[in-house]
Amino acid sequence: MPIPRIDPCEPDEGCERLRLEVREFLAEALAGYPAAARAHHWSVADPEFSRRLGERGWIGMTWPARYGGHERSQLERYVVIEELLAAGAPVAAHWTADRQSGPQLIRFAPETLAPKIVPGIVRGETYFCIGLSESDTGSDLASVRTRATRSGDGWVLDGAKLWTTGAHRAHYMIALARTGPPDGSRHAGLSQFLVDLKAPGVKIRPIRNQADEDDFNEVSFERVELPAECLVGREGEGWTQATTELAFERSGPERYLSGIRLLLEMLDAAPAGDARAQVALGRLVAHYATLRQMSLGVAGVLARGEDPSLAAAIVKDLGATLEQSLPDVAHELFGGAMPAGSTLEQVADYVTRAAPSFSLRGGTREILRGIVARGLGLR
Numbered sequence: 505m506p507i508p509r510i511d512p513c514e515p516d517e518g519c520e521r522l523r524l525e526v527r528e529f530l531a532e533a534l535a536g537y538p539a540a541a542r543a544h545h546w547s548v549a550d551p552e553f554s555r556r557l558g559e560r561g562w563i564g565m566t567w568p569a570r571y572g573g574h575e576r577s578q579l580e581r582y583v584v585i586e587e588l589l590a591a592g593a594p595v596a597a598h599w600t601a602d603r604q605s606g607p608q609l610i611r612f613a614p615e616t617l618a619p620k621i622v623p624g625i626v627r628g629e630t631y632f633c634i635g636l637s638e639s640d641t642g643s644d645l646a647s648v649r650t651r652a653t654r655s656g657d658g659w660v661l662d663g664a665k666l667w668t669t670g671a672h673r674a675h676y677m678i679a680l681a682r683t684g685p686p687d688g689s690r691h692a693g694l695s696q697f698l699v700d701l702k703a704p705g706v707k708i709r710p711i712r713n714q715a716d717e718d719d720f721n722e723v724s725f726e727r728v729e730l731p732a733e734c735l736v737g738r739e740g741e742g743w744t745q746a747t748t749e750l751a752f753e754r755s756g757p758e759r760y761l762s763g764i765r766l767l768l769e770m771l772d773a774a775p776a777g778d779a780r781a782q783v784a785l786g787r788l789v790a791h792y793a794t795l796r797q798m799s800l801g802v803a804g805v806l807a808r809g810e811d812p813s814l815a816a817a818i819v820k821d822l823g824a825t826l827e828q829s830l831p832d833v834a835h836e837l838f839g840g841a842m843p844a845g846s847t848l849e850q851v852a853d854y855v856t857r858a859a860p861s862f863s864l865r866g867g868t869r870e871i872l873r874g875i876v877a878r879g880l881g882l883r
């Protein structure tokens with residue numbers, strides 16, 4: 505893998521005008537939305553909010569017009585999602601579809617399929633979930649046991665996916681399944697399918713996470729019939745396609761803006777002139793500023809049409825490490841001084857419980873560091 509250039513990259517004036525437009529929209533759309541709720545933006549789905557974003561043209565921003573997309577730049581998209589995340593907007597409904605399922609369909613789905621589904625994503629009305637992990641198969645995706653077998657013109661799907669975020673509210677999943685033997689390479693014989701989650705034989709069981717949210721699920725398939733056109737991409741190419749999808753998942757500013765609400769609350773609550781707080785919070789802000797530059801650089805890599813995998817792995821790993829340090833800083837600075845029931849206490853409680861997942865979802869720390877080592881030619 506060639507080492508990518510992560511050049512400094514700043515949104516231009518047009519992007520900054522767009523930023524103001526988004527801020528103005530959010531000030532109105534989220535007026536009165538409680539600060540503590542903004543910490544949960546990941547898991548809060550608000551179909552009306554997603555629909556309004558779609559109306560503004562802020563979903564599917566970079567996609568071709570023939571799918572309803574808006575053909576805007578990667579940096580314009582970056583600015584919009586950065587503002588949504590910084591404001592703690594309830595983005596969970598459309599997020600996965602906008603970030604990775606739409607691009608997957610546009611790139612790999614048959615021309616008969618993508619035009620039927622993608623415009624609904626752009627309108628903020630069609631939601632997706634990611635069907636990669638299974639029980640005993642998270643990091644080692646090549647060992648998936650969900651199987652699709654040919655049946656007439658189509659396929660029949662059997663198996664189960666685990667930790668599937670948002671499956672309970674999604675309309676579709678893109679699922680990785682085994683369609684053939686691993687012939688020579690463990691990565692061979694895998695394919696991706698579009699699965700309608702309302703199809704007979706699909707069952708969705710919620711799993712409560714340690715932050716007390718029902719956000720991920722187990723999704724089982726029992727003889728689920730899939731029409732031929734639901735094969736996304738080419739049979740046997742699932743591994744390459746799934747790794748492309750993971751690069752989209754790892755490349756956005758969400759990988760360092762998951763716990764930002766806690767930093768904002770600490771900045772608000774820190775007593776003026778407190779030297780300890782100034783040093784600790786100043787250090788965090790400096791790290792955030794650096795990560796933002798790196799993350800913008802990844803948007804630049806995408807804009808140049810280059811492979812963002814290595815750069816995205818670096819930003820995601822550094823971002824997770826930084827955000828996982830936030831609860832400790834909050835504890836050291838405020839500890840017993842957090843008034844019971846205050847916004848700071850509620851946000852610190854939530855981020856403390858959610859933060860361990862930051863270095864698991866979308867690829868664990870060890871897996872990302874393996875990608876970085878390979879990219880540097882060390883393995």
Ligand SMILES: Cc1cc2nc3c(=O)[nH]c(=O)nc-3n(C[C@H](O)[C@H](O)[C@H](O)COP(=O)(O)OP(=O)(O)OC[C@H]3O[C@@H](n4cnc5c(N)ncnc54)[C@H](O)[C@@H]3O)c2cc1C
Nearest residue numbers: 634635636637641642643667668669861864865866868870
């Ligand atoms: C909040 C959250 C949301 C998620 N949402 C989704 C989703 O929507 N869809 C989906 O498909 N999955 C989802 N996942 C699953 C996530 O992708 C997996 O948890 C992750 O890939 C790790 O897989 P695993 O849990 O099987 O752990 P394992 O792969 O068993 O890993 C266990 C430990 O071993 C280490 N390890 C594993 N292999 C190696 C290796 N080769 N070298 C060094 N160390 C290694 C790992 O780093 C980890 O520390 C989600 C997870 C979380 C926490």
